[in-house]
Amino acid sequence: MDLTLFRPLLFPLLLTTLCALHSTHATPMTDSTTNTTVSVRLVGPDGQPGPVVSSPRVIKTDAEWEKQLGPATYRILRAKGTEPAFCGNLLDNHKEGVYFCAGCGLPLFSSGAKFNSGTGWPSFFQPYAKENITELRDSSFGMTRTEILCARCGGHLGHVFEDGPAPTGLRYCLNSAALVFKDKDEVKKEGAADAK
Numbered sequence: 001m002d003l004t005l006f007r008p009l010l011f012p013l014l015l016t017t018l019c020a021l022h023s024t025h026a027t028p029m030t031d032s033t034t035n036t037t038v039s040v041r042l043v044g045p046d047g048q049p050g051p052v053v054s055s056p057r058v059i060k061t062d063a064e065w066e067k068q069l070g071p072a073t074y075r076i077l078r079a080k081g082t083e084p085a086f087c088g089n090l091l092d093n094h095k096e097g098v099y100f101c102a103g104c105g106l107p108l109f110s111s112g113a114k115f116n117s118g119t120g121w122p123s124f125f126q127p128y129a130k131e132n133i134t135e136l137r138d139s140s141f142g143m144t145r146t147e148i149l150c151a152r153c154g155g156h157l158g159h160v161f162e163d164g165p166a167p168t169g170l171r172y173c174l175n176s177a178a179l180v181f182k183d184k185d186e187v188k189k190e191g192a193a194d195a196k
């Protein structure tokens with residue numbers, strides 16, 4: 001069969017397929033993006049997650065984020081970049097405390113769930129509170145992965161994979177630049193101040 005006859009037909013078909021694939025990138029699994037508030041858990045007075053509360057969604061322009069975060073953190077958190085493996089400053093942090101969103105200060109992960117995955121990125125088997133993390137299907141780079149974002153500001157944190165340790169079997173793979181660590185004494189002070 002002479003395939004040259006089909007070429008004019010195949011090319012538009014290929015384009016349509018590629019566009020369809022592209023449009024599936026970062027499709028929200030839950031449609032909560034139109035709300036102006038989010039239901040999240042803040043730090044309680046004991047440093048543990050408090051009750052679910054309504055918190056205003058943090059919405060800023062790209063220019064405002066870049067000014068606040070600086071170019072390196074902006075590239076990760078707002079432009080969905082990935083820092084090179086074994087380069088982040090929180091990979092070997094073994095202190096007790098909580099990891100907060102570098103964009104809006106929401107508590108995202110606790111030191112108690114951190115483990116050494118050997119991947120070169122800070123890894124956790126569960127979030128501080130499931131309400132504080134949004135998951136999106138990510139079809140970029142020819143892979144289907146689950147992107148994780150801060151539920152309050154939409155900042156890109158990393159991805160979650162199903163090859164983590166017990167008890168969850170999950171591996172939340174983070175960029176250090178997306179996180180700000182506070183040790184347990186600072187966390188308790190912040191929780192006590194929030195509770196007032």
Ligand SMILES: [Zn+2]
Pocket residue numbers: 101102103104105106150151152153154155
């Ligand atoms: Zn945030």
